Amino acid sequence: MAANTNTLSLRSVLEKDKLNCLNFLDWFGNLRIVFKQERKLYVIEKSLPDEPSANASRADKDAYKKHLDDMVDVGCLMPATMNPELQKQHEDMVAYYMIEQLKELYQGQERQERKPSRTSCP
Structure with missing residues (x-):
């Protein structure tokens, strides 16, 4: 059976410009587009739920495993x-908390980008 060649990968948009302290909004927008297309956007929007108990339903266990696997990919x-x-600052973080910290660091960037600034990045 032939491999599915009808898949569209948008990951190349993330290769254009690596995240730095000046382009968070563009990077984050592109990241959201890629993860939406890959059906993994939920990983950066929701933290990993508690692990299901041993007597939980198969669906609950499968959903948890999928979130865990997607979390590793993302x-x-x-x-x-x-x-x-x-990379060094965020190497030991899971995706959800990485995004939350980056948002906190760069939440005011949109207003700053409108006015030229001579200050260095945090």
Whole structure:
């Protein structure tokens, strides 16, 4: 059986510009597009739920395993699209908390981008 060649990968948009302290909004927008297309956007929007109990339904256990697997995929891709300094700062974080910290660091960037600034990045 032939491999499915009808799949569309948008990951190449993440290769254009690695995240640095000046382009968070563009990077985050592209990241959301890629993860939406890959059906993994939920990984950066919701933290990993508690592990289901031993007597939980198969569906609950499968959903948890899928979230865990997708979290690993996303957590590897995100640092690969960052500059080396940001990679080091976030290397031990899972995807959800990585995004939350980056949002906190760069939440005011949109307003700053409208006005030229001579200050260095945090």
